[in-house]
Amino acid sequence: MATRHDSIGVKQVIPYEWMRKTAHFVLAGMNAKQIRQELHAALASTGTQVRSGERSAWTRTFLVNNLMAIWPSPAAELTPFRNRALHALRDHPDQEIAIHWAMISAAYPFWFNTARQTGRLLNLQSQTTQAQIVSRLKEQYGDRQTVSRYARFVVRSFVDWGVLEDTTATGRYRKTDAIAVIDRDSTSLLLHAALLATLEGKAPLNLLLGNPAFFPFRLPVTGGEALVESTGCLKLVRHGLDDELLTLAE
Known part of the structure; x- marks a missing residue:
């Protein structure tokens, strides 16, 4: 279990649309091999429409690997939790963003810790910057170059998920309206x-x-x-x- 907690892991922006697609493939009964093939094919055919900018075969692979480790093929100790989350998606589709947030936080503690540092900063001020978030993460993970790079992917994922939004200043963000978990x-x-x-x-x-x-x-x-x-x-x-x-x- 320590490996999952020590790893940074998130090597691409994780678009919310593709989190939803991946979970729907699992709910539809597709196996891991089928889901991997479907994700590669869908991302390749979508091309630059997946995210702004060119998505190479390498970056597609990083994204597919991340998505596979969340819903179709999580770490063995997370399988019961994944099954709980799938039941929750069926029973509470109106709460799906919270359910996806739970699943990615369990699969990638780095996501959870980036969110924790972001939330701490937003509790103190109305806006925060990527540099402030990274500075706090380096206190936990060490001053590694990968912390800065992968934290950027997570923060940009927060924007894609609609829980942070860009301000007029580059690299500065503010929180959007809170989502009620009911x-x-x-x-x-x-x-x-x-x-x-x-x-x-x-x-x-x-x-x-x-x-x-x-x-x-x-x-x-x-x-x-x-x-x-x-x-x-x-x-x-x-x-x-x-x-x-x-x-x-x-």
Whole structure:
């Protein structure tokens, strides 16, 4: 599991449209080989319409590899979570952006941590810059050139997903309106993703609900018992009268 947490991994902008397409292929019953072939063919035929600028065979491969590791072929320890997320997509299609956010956060903790640093900065100020986000990420991942490059891909993905928007200044962003997460399943899925994205696999419930990595969303105030009910994946540990610790079930 440490490899997933230590890796940066996101090697291209992950367009929201292609996250949705990939999940729909899985829901349609296609196997991993079929999905990979379909993604390559669809991206090649779409060409420059996928994103502005030329998309070479190499960059297509990076994007396909990222998409495959999220929905069709996640890490083995994430398969039960992926299955939960697929059920949530079927049952709550109006919450799909939160469900996709949960899945990519679990598959790529670097996405989650970039969101967390972005959210922290936006809690302090109305706008943030790519340089500020990268500076904070380097405190966690070290001063590697890949941190700057891949963080840019994640931040541009946030813009593509509509949770950040460009300002008139290059490299400066502001948050868009928060998306309400209205059902218990989607809320539980996001918190489950946060635990999977952190090495400890546990956190106080109140801190999870207010985690800045969920800056695009407005989560409901809810008790821990309602969140762990029927999931079989999460466990609630009580400390005192009011403190609740949410942890991954063994």
